Each structure stands twice: as C-alpha cells, then as structure tokens.
Amino acid sequence: MALHPDSIRRILIALIEQAQSDLQKKGLIRKDQAISPLVFGTSANEIDAFAVDEATLGFDSLSRLELISSVNRFFQLSQTGAEDYLLLNPSIGRWVETVSQHATLVDEGQTYGFATSGTAGPVSIHLHPLQRLEAEVDALRTGPLNGFACPSRIIALVPPHHIFGFLFTCLLPSMIGADVIDLHRHAPSALARMGQPGDLVIGTPFSWQSVAAAGMAISRGLHGITSGGPSTDETWLRQGPGRPEKMTEIYGATETGGIGSRQAQEAPFSLLEHLAAVDSDIVRAADADQASLPIQDRIVWTADRQFRLGGRFDQVVQVAGVNVLPAQVAACIGEVTGVADVAVRPGNDRLKGFVVAKREVEDLQALEVKIRDHVRMRLPAPARPGTLTFGAALPRNVMGKPCDWAEPEETRSADVPYVAS
Structure with missing residues (x-):
C-alpha cells in the first residue's frame, strides 16, 4: 500500500522540523527559517516549492547531508539508491516525488525506520517492513476499531514520523481512503473548532489532557485513540469539555509496534490479532521464526490473550x-x-x-x-x-x-x- 503524497509531505516536514530544532539549539538557523510557521495556511503546491537550502530553510551543505541521512533512514531509500536524488533536487516537492518513486520500485518490500526519542539512552533506529505494519493496521481495524464506522476523517494530534502517528495518520488513511486533518502543531483548542462527528482523533495522554484543559466543548461522536504513554484517570473521563465519547488505548513501543488495546481504564489489554502468545513471550503470528518481541514491560497474563502491565524492566x-x-x-x-x-x-x-x-x-x-x-x-x-x-x-x-x-x-x-x- 503506497502512502499518499500528502502523508509523505507531512513526514518530510516533521523530519525537517526535527533537524531544524537541532540547528536552532546550536544557533545555526534564523527563527524566520523555521518550517512550522511557514507551512501554516500554506497550500501543498506552495510547500512543495520550498527549497531545502541555506537561504530558505537554513540548511547549508553539511546540515543538508545530515537531513538527507535522516530522510534516508526513515524511508530506507538506500534500497533503491534514491537518496542521491535528494541532493540533486533539493526542494520538498521533488523529495515527495523521489520518495513516491522509491516506494513504487520496492512495492511490498518497503521498510520504514523509526527512531526512538533518545531520552532513555542513545537514539536507535528500528526497522519495520511495510507488510508487518499493514498487518498491524488490519489487526486494529478488526480489533479495537471494529464496529466503529469507517471514518472519513482522521485528526492527528501527534507527529507522523513516530510509529504511532505513522500507523494511524499515514498508513491507516491510505488503506481506508480517509482524509487527514493535521493539528499536532496547533493549539489544543483547534480540535473544538475543527472536529466533526464521526472523526477518529489520534492523540497521547498528554495531548488529551491539553485538549481537556482548553475547556472548550468538542463535537459529539468523536472516537479518541491514545498511545505513546500510560493513560491517566483524566484520559478516561467522558464528562466535561474536551472529552470524546469513546476512547481506545493502544499499548506498544517503537521497537515492537502495537501490542494490545483496551477501551476502559480498569480493563486488561487484549492482544492484537496479528500477534500470538508463546509461553511467556509475544511473537508475530505470521513470522516463520516467531522471534519474541523486545517488550520493555513485565506482561502479566490474566486470561487467554489478555494481560496487564507489571511495570518496566528498566527505570524509564x-x-x-x-x-x-x-x-x-x-x-x-x-x-x-x-x-x-x-x-x-x-x-x-x-x-x-x-x-x-x-x-x-x-x-x-x-x-x-x-x-x-x-x-x-x-x-x-x-x-x-x-x-x-x-x-x-x-x-x-x-x-x-x-x-x-x-x-x-x-x-x-x-x-x-x-x-x-
């Protein structure tokens, strides 16, 4: 399943924004070159015309090479050698075309590289083949999202280049033909202005807390998804402004992808359908070797395919x-x-x-x-x-x-x- 060009553009913008953040810390980029304000209210055609150079976005020859390495790691362009064309055609629009052409060439052999945050140790890249990611999205559709009317709109309160945001705001929309409304750079009150009944809204416990703290009523009939951190009592409150009518929590990590889901705070997690429990381990059911997933939490099984979390193995x-x-x-x-x-x-x-x-x-x-x-x-x-x-x-x-x-x-x-x- 090929990503929509809009999703590729959103990912590229997020990677550029991340690279610019590092440059800003070093004093190597002007504030007026930051891409976040530049893309507000800007059409796709106008964004595509942005040059990834020193005059426009603050990337000199060295920092542009570092950015290209980041883009290559995410899309694994070295599978086809497409990363060379990023240097030859330094504009966002041409980069979108290059990534799209690469995806066409590798087809189902596409692999994506997701970086850990780096706050729990050195940043590491974890590769996930497209087929595995598609299997996870299918498991989400037949599992926690089953019975929820196929949304025509997905609202993103999370960035697209982390695995949670990628699955729900890039891959899922491509598979079901939904439009994406990206609000992750907007104020929390934006959901009240732009949300519509039937929207699927993708957030973290923190972003849901921020939406509730904004104190503005959101549309009825919203289905919230939360992941990226442990849910809190406030995550599950259904009364008051900023509360969706339904909430689903996804448990997982960059290293593993999604593992389980639940729709109530007191409920155990249900193992996603593309996974299997073998003894005390969790494996991908379709993988021939069935290697155990590197889960960083203690899993306490409460019933067949149901579990609770017993705390992390490390001190994160x-x-x-x-x-x-x-x-x-x-x-x-x-x-x-x-x-x-x-x-x-x-x-x-x-x-x-x-x-x-x-x-x-x-x-x-x-x-x-x-x-x-x-x-x-x-x-x-x-x-x-x-x-x-x-x-x-x-x-x-x-x-x-x-x-x-x-x-x-x-x-x-x-x-x-x-x-x-």
Missing part, C-alpha cells in the same frame, strides 16, 4: 508520551559547575529535580539559571525538570534510603511540555 518513565531516563537527566544536571549532588524523579506532570549546591555557591538563583540553560541546550523539553528544589542534602527517609520530596509551586518551570516531534 514517560513525560508527554516520551521515554525519559531520570538518571540520565540527573547526570546532565550534575555537569553544571556548582552542583554537588542531584536527584531526579517524576513529578506532578513533568520530572522534578533536587539539587545540592557546592559549599562555595552563594547565589542559588544564579545556579538555577545555569542549570536550566544547560538542560535546555542538552535535553528535549519532556526531559527538562519542571521544578528544581535546593537543599543541604538529598532527601532520605529514617532508614537512610533516598525518598521523595514535595514540588515547590513557586519554582515551576515556564517551559511548556509537548509531544516531541
């Missing part, structure tokens, strides 16, 4: 749908001159940090500014602590073990958490 937490390793964040803060010790834990809606300053530090406010500047340059927004607490020693309980601490409201960061693009 999720903020705004993004995996974050608190120990890695603490190590980053510890690099700042003047910091003697630091602890990082999950807070109310973001991470929180507790900092012990070195004895010679007299101005804690100046130290906090240094810390925030440092993490802003080194970490994506979901990994930046929302609050910082300073004390003479890290909090410990009566047994001498590390313990939690209250978040000081007055030091809450002005950074706004977001779903990483």
Whole structure:
C-alpha cells in the first residue's frame, strides 16, 4: 500500500522540523527559517516549492547531508539508491516525488525506520517492513476499531514520523481512503473548532489532557485513540469539555509496534490479532521464526490473550508520551559547575529535580539559571525538570534510603511540555 503524497509531505516536514530544532539549539538557523510557521495556511503546491537550502530553510551543505541521512533512514531509500536524488533536487516537492518513486520500485518490500526519542539512552533506529505494519493496521481495524464506522476523517494530534502517528495518520488513511486533518502543531483548542462527528482523533495522554484543559466543548461522536504513554484517570473521563465519547488505548513501543488495546481504564489489554502468545513471550503470528518481541514491560497474563502491565524492566518513565531516563537527566544536571549532588524523579506532570549546591555557591538563583540553560541546550523539553528544589542534602527517609520530596509551586518551570516531534 503506497502512502499518499500528502502523508509523505507531512513526514518530510516533521523530519525537517526535527533537524531544524537541532540547528536552532546550536544557533545555526534564523527563527524566520523555521518550517512550522511557514507551512501554516500554506497550500501543498506552495510547500512543495520550498527549497531545502541555506537561504530558505537554513540548511547549508553539511546540515543538508545530515537531513538527507535522516530522510534516508526513515524511508530506507538506500534500497533503491534514491537518496542521491535528494541532493540533486533539493526542494520538498521533488523529495515527495523521489520518495513516491522509491516506494513504487520496492512495492511490498518497503521498510520504514523509526527512531526512538533518545531520552532513555542513545537514539536507535528500528526497522519495520511495510507488510508487518499493514498487518498491524488490519489487526486494529478488526480489533479495537471494529464496529466503529469507517471514518472519513482522521485528526492527528501527534507527529507522523513516530510509529504511532505513522500507523494511524499515514498508513491507516491510505488503506481506508480517509482524509487527514493535521493539528499536532496547533493549539489544543483547534480540535473544538475543527472536529466533526464521526472523526477518529489520534492523540497521547498528554495531548488529551491539553485538549481537556482548553475547556472548550468538542463535537459529539468523536472516537479518541491514545498511545505513546500510560493513560491517566483524566484520559478516561467522558464528562466535561474536551472529552470524546469513546476512547481506545493502544499499548506498544517503537521497537515492537502495537501490542494490545483496551477501551476502559480498569480493563486488561487484549492482544492484537496479528500477534500470538508463546509461553511467556509475544511473537508475530505470521513470522516463520516467531522471534519474541523486545517488550520493555513485565506482561502479566490474566486470561487467554489478555494481560496487564507489571511495570518496566528498566527505570524509564514517560513525560508527554516520551521515554525519559531520570538518571540520565540527573547526570546532565550534575555537569553544571556548582552542583554537588542531584536527584531526579517524576513529578506532578513533568520530572522534578533536587539539587545540592557546592559549599562555595552563594547565589542559588544564579545556579538555577545555569542549570536550566544547560538542560535546555542538552535535553528535549519532556526531559527538562519542571521544578528544581535546593537543599543541604538529598532527601532520605529514617532508614537512610533516598525518598521523595514535595514540588515547590513557586519554582515551576515556564517551559511548556509537548509531544516531541
């Protein structure tokens, strides 16, 4: 199943936006070159005319090569050698054509490479053949989406280049002929203005929380999909503004794709139909070798093909749908001159940090500014602590073990958490 050119264009824009974000951190791109505001209210033809060069989007010869590598990794253009044409034809429109031609040549042999967020360790690329992705979408259609009228519109509150967004806002629309309304760069209130009865709305727990916090009534008859992070009590509330009439949660990861689904907070997850349980492992039923999927959570089976999550094997937490390793964040803060010790834990809606300053530090406010500047340059927004607490020693309980601490409201960061693009 070939992707629609609109989906390819959306993915390219997201990859460009991601690359520009790195350039902005290094001071190598002007604000007026950022693609996000440039595509607002702009037609596809106008977007296709944008040159991927230094004058238009801020890519010099070196950064353009890095961007091309990113595009190649996602679409696996090296299967046909099509990545060479990206350098020869540096415009978004020609890149859309190149990717489309590549997809035609490889047909069902197409493979996509999805990157992990990088907040739980080094960024890694996980390859998923198109046939596997199509099998997953078919399993979603016959499983959690079965009985829901085939939507003519899918609203995206998530970016398209992560596997969750790709499956629901690129591949699914191509398979059922639905239009895509991309709102992931818009304010949360946009769903109230643009949503229509019968829309399938794709979001994360954080984006659904943001829609509800906007306080505006959305159209009746919306079916919400949530993934990219553990759902919360608020995710499942059906009363009040910003609440869809129906919600489905998909459990999965970049490494594995979707694993299970449920439609109530207290319910166990049901294993998706394209998967099978073999002993204590989960495998793809159609794969000859039936290698177990690298699932990062403990699976507790409650019945045939039904399970609950027993917690992660590692110490990763999720903020705004993004995996974050608190120990890695603490190590980053510890690099700042003047910091003697630091602890990082999950807070109310973001991470929180507790900092012990070195004895010679007299101005804690100046130290906090240094810390925030440092993490802003080194970490994506979901990994930046929302609050910082300073004390003479890290909090410990009566047994001498590390313990939690209250978040000081007055030091809450002005950074706004977001779903990483």
